[in-house]
Amino acid sequence: METSYRLSAGEMDTLFAKLAENYLIYAPVRIHNGGRYALDDTIMYKEVTKYRDIEFHERSIFSMKEVLTPISQTLFYFTEEEFKEAKVKDERELLIFGRACDLNAVKIQDQIFLENGNEADFFYKRMRDKAHFVLMECTEQFDGCFCCSLGTNVTDLQEFSVSFRDEEAFVNVKDNEFATYFAEATPSDYEIKAPEENELQVDFPHLNNKEEYKRLVMHPMWAEYEKRCIGCGKCTIACSTCTCFTTKDVCYTENRNVGERKRTCTSCMLADFDTMAGGHCFRKTIGDRYRFKILHKVYAHDARFNTGAMCVGCGRCDADCPEQISYSETLHKINLALVEIRQEMASEAEMKQKEALHHV
Ligand code: SF4
Ligand code: SF4
Numbered sequence: 259m260e261t262s263y264r265l266s267a268g269e270m271d272t273l274f275a276k277l278a279e280n281y282l283i284y285a286p287v288r289i290h291n292g293g294r295y296a297l298d299d300t301i302m303y304k305e306v307t308k309y310r311d312i313e314f315h316e317r318s319i320f321s322m323k324e325v326l327t328p329i330s331q332t333l334f335y336f337t338e339e340e341f342k343e344a345k346v347k348d349e350r351e352l353l354i355f356g357r358a359c360d361l362n363a364v365k366i367q368d369q370i371f372l373e374n375g376n377e378a379d380f381f382y383k384r385m386r387d388k389a390h391f392v393l394m395e396c397t398e399q400f401d402g403c404f405c406c407s408l409g410t411n412v413t414d415l416q417e418f419s420v421s422f423r424d425e426e427a428f429v430n431v432k433d434n435e436f437a438t439y440f441a442e443a444t445p446s447d448y449e450i451k452a453p454e455e456n457e458l459q460v461d462f463p464h465l466n467n468k469e470e471y472k473r474l475v476m477h478p479m480w481a482e483y484e485k486r487c488i489g490c491g492k493c494t495i496a497c498s499t500c501t502c503f504t505t506k507d508v509c510y511t512e513n514r515n516v517g518e519r520k521r522t523c524t525s526c527m528l529a530d531f532d533t534m535a536g537g538h539c540f541r542k543t544i545g546d547r548y549r550f551k552i553l554h555k556v557y558a559h560d561a562r563f564n565t566g567a568m569c570v571g572c573g574r575c576d577a578d579c580p581e582q583i584s585y586s587e588t589l590h591k592i593n594l595a596l597v598e599i600r601q602e603m604a605s606e607a608e609m610k611q612k613e614a615l616h617h618v
């Protein structure tokens with residue numbers, strides 16, 4: 259049964275101290291002077307011990323995916339004869355604060371790491387099995403968000419939800435596992451509110467068949483990005499739903515037969531990302547790579563899982579691109595290209611029909 263409470267700042271401090279006994283708490287925090295330019299702050303996911311450290315009024319630059327899939331992690335240690343799995347450093351369960359779009363992004367990560375083939379990804383699963391989620395209510399919107407266009411403004415993936423108004427916290431507890439932490443709290447009639455409309459509305463493109471996809475791949479709309487995109491990969495590293503990684507063996511200087519295998523986050527936007535052992539490269543130009551990234555989100559993921567867009571409309575890619583390339587504007591251009599492609603296909607079908615009648 260869901261119950262709501264109102265907690266003062268002091269009660270929240272006590273709550274966090276109790277939660278920290280059993281959970282590692284991760285949330286977006288402000289890093290002073292940690293931004294792109296001198297004296298700029300940045301917002302990133304870190305372990306928190308006090309609720310006051312959580313940044314509620316700005317979107318984090320990187321998404322919460324780095325809690326489950328760190329930017330770099332050791333998978334196992336090896337010698338010539340054996341290997342040993344790298345242990346998780348803290349045995350406590352995880353309690354991760356995120357917005358509705360962030361929590362919906364976890365479902366997409368789950369598909370990629372747990373449901374993509376016969377074996378679930380061991381290292382993702384062991385973190386995911388420990389994860390509990392807290393929904394942070396969006397009381398304001400950020401530049402470039404379009405969750406309402408994708409239905410990711412709401413989520414069922416949370417144990418409890420929380421909203422801060424002035425110095426008070428309002429909490430709605432869904433999961434009985436957490437009810438005991440609120441036994442002394444004052445009940446409230448708080449109900450979580452989801453954003454109902456974003457300033458930016460996006461008509462997310464939907465492709466009807468593979469032929470439309472093939473023609474879209476060849477469409478001249480991608481040429482523009484050849485000049486504009488610098489292939490830095492920032493959009494994908496920040497993206498809530500991108501999951502590409504590379505693995506590398508690091509051998510120790512003292513003994514080259516001993517070392518560790520590391521998994522590091524990478525990006526389909528980087529040169530050489532898809533270069534094969536024999537030297538063949540599938541996407542040689544930046545324009546090719548940008549097209550691949552976008553069409554993976556629009557078409558390829560859905561073709562694989564049949565669950566719609568590989569995107570939750572968090573807007574981080576638009577906000578973080580140093581070349582100010584707008585993903586939402588690219589989606590708009592795809593819609594215009596699709597109108598052309600569908601007209602072209604309809605006229606070709608009409609021509610074929612006429613030719614067939616002519617031969618009768
Ligand atoms: S593609 Fe952009 S808007 Fe969509 S989930 Fe990734 S960062 Fe967010
Ligand atoms: S779209 Fe922007 S952020 Fe992404 S690789 Fe190109 S320049 Fe970098």
